[in-house]
Amino acid sequence: MKYPIGIQDFEKLRKGNYLYVDKTDLIYRMVTEGSYYFLSRPRRFGKSLLISTLEVYFRGMKEFFEGLRIMELEKEWAEYPVLHLDLNTEKYATGVDLENKLDLFLKQCEAKYGKNPDEYSLATRFEGVIRRASEKTGRNAVILVDEYDKPLLQAIGNEALQDDYRNTMKAFYGALKSMDRYIKFALLTGVTKFGKVSVFSDLNNLRDISMLRAYESICGITEEELYSVFEEDIRALGKENDMTEEETKTRLKELYDGYHFNEKCVDIYNPFSILNTFVNKKFGNYWFETGTPTYLVELLKKNKSSIEELDGIEIDGKMLESIDTTSQNPIPVIYQSGYLTIKGYDKEFETYILGYPNKEVEKGFINFILPFYATLKNKNSGFEIKSFVKEIESGNTDAFMKRLQSFFADTPYELVRDLELHYQNVMFILFKLLGFYTQAEYHTSEGRIDMVVKTQDYVYVMEFKLDGTAEEAMRQIESKDYPLPFECEGRKLVKLGVNFSNEKRNVERWIVSF
Incomplete structure (x- = not known):
């Protein structure tokens, strides 16, 4: 073919x-x-x-x-x-x-x-x-x-x-x-x-x-079209990657499916990624690698958007369908550009719930925006993240905190007034890329944990302060019993209190407790 x-x-x-x-x-x-x-x-x-x-x-x-x-x-x-x-x-x-x-x-x-x-x-x-x-x-x-x-x-x-x-x-x-x-x-x-x-x-x-x-299906590939037109290709792709036919279909779906152009739309697969996957017999981030949406990042930064809130954000239907070129809201542009898609619809209030369509887009977008928010010594986000992963997996807390300091180095002065959001965005992007279970503002009966990160051997419970002290952050972890939900998981528990400084525009100090 x-x-x-x-x-x-x-x-x-x-x-x-x-x-x-x-x-x-x-x-x-x-x-x-x-x-x-x-x-x-x-x-x-x-x-x-x-x-x-x-x-x-x-x-x-x-x-x-x-x-x-x-x-x-x-x-x-x-x-x-x-x-x-x-x-x-x-x-x-x-x-x-x-x-x-x-x-x-x-x-x-x-x-x-x-x-x-x-x-x-x-x-x-x-x-x-x-x-x-x-x-x-x-x-x-x-x-x-x-x-x-x-x-x-x-x-x-x-x-x-x-x-x-x-x-x-x-x-x-x-x-x-x-x-x-x-x-x-x-x-x-x-x-x-x-x-x-x-x-x-x-x-x-x-x-x-x-x-x-x-x-809705005039562009793109529906699941019915994928399974009928590409039946032989799916089998060949699976064979090349030591996967069953069902495993191959599942992988194609999580990577390239999930586009919805109305509230009842059938799932639409990305045609460019599907074709490249079959011709190469290899899964990859094909669609995202063909474009660099720098204008989207500039919109996000200009409008002080929270990266974490993009997945699951709710927006008025009229705003989603037509963009005013003078508008400061980046969400409709991000949706229509294909980086978010419709995940739900509130009929009473005529609002749409948006989210990333699939893993290719989510991972590609998060990876792409990292250099726009964090300072990378080697200008190589892949190398930096790989090192970060190894340090967290091995429980080397001081090493990954020092690397975190380097990510925040040289924060532009124009961000001083928005440092807290900037810190939150960088932290969310970094831990999202790690591929671990990550949840910011984890809710417990006693309050909200700023961030929880799980690896195979460790659970990190983190609390952040801005112009406070690391001791305050640690006291909050202890007094609110934040570690309690994770004590029976069989992983080593690491409590981490971190203070950010407006003056230094970076991590000032951290405390680790086991």
């Missing part, structure tokens, strides 16, 4: 006899039930392939759909003029970058459908191209926009540049409404749905299918 790793062109995929998970019945539903659509999905989820498939379909290239479901549905196979704008191929760093990209797109369209010198702006040129494409071919135009939000995402944190891009997009996409009588079909895709951009505020006939059950 040939796997289409990195192939986003439907024509190339079909010519090369690559594997294709058939979504054409959903595509037919789209084109026959409506005209204007928007779809949000995380990166590497098949949005570009969907756009390419629609382009081949609207060009009437019937031969590429042989053997697919749409052949039983479509009877006409008419050819339409297709205007395909891909915004994913540019790095948007200045105000002119977006304008240059749109200008190039329009020049290519004008070379095919003609140009009017009186059309001077990007918006009027777009209107003219749409009209002439329709008039020249005798059929209304199809508009396909891939990754419409790439400029806005890259400008997160730069309000002036975001403003510039918003104004450009507002005028440009306004042409879709004014040229409605010349348009057969339009689909815009992106990672996020930004509100207050005219694509959504002015185009009141644009149908957002991102959270609709009818289209």
Whole structure:
């Protein structure tokens, strides 16, 4: 079987006899039930392939759909003029970058459908191209926009540049409404749905299918598709890794499944990770390693977010479905980018409960953000964590506390006012990465333990103070009987009282008791 790793062109995929998970019945539903659509999905989820498939379909290239479901549905196979704008191929760093990209797109369209010198702006040129494409071919135009939000995402944190891009997009996409009588079909895709951009505020006939059950599986792989299309691959993967078929399925599920795009959504597997796993016959963090979501980290730090609270956070439904580019709340962006997914829904209050979709995303995200919060001597988080693990497993408390001090070294002065949250985030990230049982603010009948860490041989009960004393922290552990729930577990109990200092911006002192 040939796997289409990195192939986003439907024509190339079909010519090369690559594997294709058939979504054409959903595509037919789209084109026959409506005209204007928007779809949000995380990166590497098949949005570009969907756009390419629609382009081949609207060009009437019937031969590429042989053997697919749409052949039983479509009877006409008419050819339409297709205007395909891909915004994913540019790095948007200045105000002119977006304008240059749109200008190039329009020049290519004008070379095919003609140009009017009186059309001077990007918006009027777009209107003219749409009209002439329709008039020249005798059929209304199809508009396909891939990754419409790439400029806005890259400008997160730069309000002036975001403003510039918003104004450009507002005028440009306004042409879709004014040229409605010349348009057969339009689909815009992106990672996020930004509100207050005219694509959504002015185009009141644009149908957002991102959270609709009818289209929940249009990108990604369902469990039914995984078990039917990849039946032989699952067995081969298991054999290569000395696992039974059921063990292989379980491992695939915990690593790559768990995406939900509405409150009743079937489980969706990450297609990029699934394909890479089968072609390599090896489990890995494929999706996360293809991108570095630095804008997400900047949002988290800027908005003083607690990393621990991301998993299980609750958010208003309206806020989740549309993002205001001026908003300071990072959670909707993190959700739509694929790092959080829907885990539950409160119907009464119309709020969603979010969490990490799977182990690949959780581990990858936590590992990625560590260098943004902690100082790493070797700039190698893997080496630092490995050393940290060995020290904790061996009960070498002083060694791992000294390493912890190094993680907090050189804390930026701008964090002084938020040191407590900064400490909490670093501690949570570190112990989450260790892969041990870790629970911050562990509840007992006598109070809350700041952190509990379990290894094969040890249980660490930790209490932290900010501008207090290590002795105070230890007294609280003792007086509240925090170790009591763990005394019968057969592990060696380690009590650790730690004091952080605002002045030193680091761990000041710690006390260990056994």
